[in-house]
Amino acid sequence: MTDTLSHIDATMDDRLARLFDFIRIPSVSTDPAFAPDVARAAEWLAQTLRDMEADASVRETVGHPMVVGHLDGPADAPHVLFYGHYDVQPADPLELWNTEPFEPQLVPVEGDTHIVGRGASDDKGALMTFVEACRALIETNGSLPIRVSFLFEGEEESGSRSLPGFLEKAADELACDVVLVCDTDMWDRETPAVTTMLRGLVGQQMTIQSGDRDLHSGMFGNAAANALTVMSEVLASLRDAKGGVAIEGFYDGVQELAEETAAEWAALPFDEAGFLENVGLKVPAGEEGLPVLHQVWARPSCEIHGVWGGYTEPGFKTVIPCEAHAKLSFRLVAGQDPEKIRTAFQEHVRAKLPADCSVTFSDHGLSPAWAMDRENPYLAPTLAALSDEWGRSTTCGTGGSIPIIGALRDKLGVDALLVGFGRFDNRIHSPNEKYDLSSFRGGMRSWVRIIEKLGA
Template identity: 50%
Template sequence: MTDTPETDAPLDPVLSQVLDRLDSDLDAALERLMALLRIPSISTDPAYRAECDAAADWMVADLASIGFDASKRRTPGHPMVVAHGGEGGPHLLFYGHYDVQPVDPLDLWDRPPFEPEVQDGPRGRVIRGRGAADDKGQLMTFVEAMRAWVAVHGQLPCRITILLEGEEESGSPSLVPFLKANAEELGADLAMICDTTMFSGGVPAITTQLRGMLREELVLTAATKDLHSGMFGGLARNPIHVLARILADLHDDAGRVTLAGFYDGVPELPDEIRAQWQNLAFDHTAFLGDVGLSVPAGEMDRTPLEQLWSRPTAEVNGITGGYGGAGFKTVLPAKASAKVSFRLVGTQDPEAIHHAFVDHVNARLPRDVTAEFPMGDGAPASHMPTDAPAFEAARQALGAEWGKPAAFIGSGGSIPIAGHFQDVLGMDSMLIGFGRDDDQIHSPNEKYDLQSFHKGMRSWARVLAALT
């Protein structure tokens, strides 16, 4: 495997014409994106149901204009858009979402969020508006690549199915039932997802490791009611003390999680991936410094990128108990609770870790304290086969476009759709996105670099050429 992008290699004439078309049609592509961005398709707010419907209609019409057989599919929530086109070669499924986050707080926007505009930014021009990066600008990079291919060659490069969702920003309640009901129609050789970012410094990336998630809630109860600490303190059991000890015991002094069997199924990084990550020269001091921190707090024998992308975690997300209002109240509480999340990697089993957590708590409960676990839901991690030829071909194609070797990276967060494609449709996903860390997705003044939009279109054209 080479780490040098083949930027000097002669372009295939078929691909070269598509890239030229994308360059010459950039202004028209930008105006199409602006039209889509003007539709306030906020999926979480019922007041915008008609606008979500309008965004789906817009996508159906646009895909049909390219030659796709496109249709709007009803669900109990917002509609799906499904489109089919092309023939021969591999069958690829492209996924994106046309819904966006709410815009609050509106007073922090520099301009109306659904009146998009191209502005000057510190790295060049940016597209400013809600949905510019998440995910309308991203999904349109793929659509525009297909448009150029058809305009130049009269047909798509291979068989392509497009699935666009309208509820991603509201938890995707209709997605899995829709996938199951339409599994035969949507099944493909490989899924393509454009809802991720590049690495810092404009390094193109394919996300191949996604951590899973287990969410737990723990409620400890001691006395039958809150007690006066002057009358009962020192004699009665305080559930906050018990909770603090239980939570502190989740990690040892080296930062490792102490649950029995927690590391079962946690793989070591392949040497090739470790080398790629080392070449990224991740500056953890700057990364932590941006939020007022300085020292990595995870497993001491792991690099910062490993801690973020390929190692499991146990984090306390919230603690309640006693009196937290203004002033002081000398209460000895009857209850104390905590919310704990576990990020999972490899083949870690959420159910097994749930039971290990319950055992961990019960083993530390003194008399007079009981434990309840109101929540215990999770999903396993997803990992993609980086040794598959398609992944290396796509990596080389991205490097050729951006002039920097592309990397197979991990994600500290969870992207459930990749796991759903594996579990329901039985196929792996290639997660290629062109967002930047400063795109302010979900926040006021969201933006998408014009370079990301332009080179994103060209990147997809190169990737499709490499896979077909």
């Protein structure tokens, strides 16, 4: 193993070059204009696995394709399925990037180096820590000590619509003992973590219509319903005065955080003020009186992602718009039923509308929250391997959603182990996304240790 770890350190340039090639492909899954690039990223990934002698191929779906690959190992060793996604979020707003989003750069910073680019962290950099760990093990040992399968999807950032069907169809081929996922953060710069709780998601888009045409505010102002006024009132009504979600029944089934877990989290060295200061904020915006960690890990939320309507070009137009649009989502915790939340939200909106206005909804994701079984036999060796590399390790929660985790448990009957090397300040989904070079190096070295320990 020492050989493999040294080998990784000695060949960093090649490993970075491959990651850069991958980032250069603008595989934005949500925008149809990028579909050819998404397909190109899938092909690049399949070829990268084939270069390691994996049995790998691109599998078409009704949406963006899957990449599946297999690397043999000892028949009695555990069989792991590594899941990642090769699609990325849109890069906009482009004007806020300091570098080209799809032309990755190394930027030295105090104590580390940033790999900057869209997908550098989420999920191309993270995904490549595992792929490169396998490659390094094969380069030094000729083969892997466990059986490894790969599953990479291209729709994680746009709802993973094809995944459940594909998992069902390919369940036999993807049968395994545990799924490994590398799409999460470390607890802090020094402490790698296994994430044991994820929030679910209900994503919604809505269009409010008032009347059948745009109107002149001088002629109709005051008297005619304004779709943007109605939208503002609807959106404002989603939160109560104490920062909670004001939809009836929204918190039904939500459990108080177990005392033991609350105590564990309270013991974590978390700088609540610094968490917000780091992004230019200082006033916690959510439920009053709840620690920030509870809010982002263990409480459901409602966030508005986009609003548009009326005249938005330079200059001014005194129009009363007849249409207004919004995209928003709810993060869910265990105990909440996504379909019930969606229904309650839509009923809440309809109840707020004046009688002559109407609303239409469309879905952008619907997934329940997830919590890992703490008795899973792969958890302890993984935590031990992480401690070997970093000197420490922990479990934690996360506020994000990885909808696939629920699908994996449902379709393959196995649980997932979430190990990630991302940092809090990676700006994923934002301009100037980055991945620390120490995350990339430490991630590859950690996976080597985990694979060795699972194969021991």
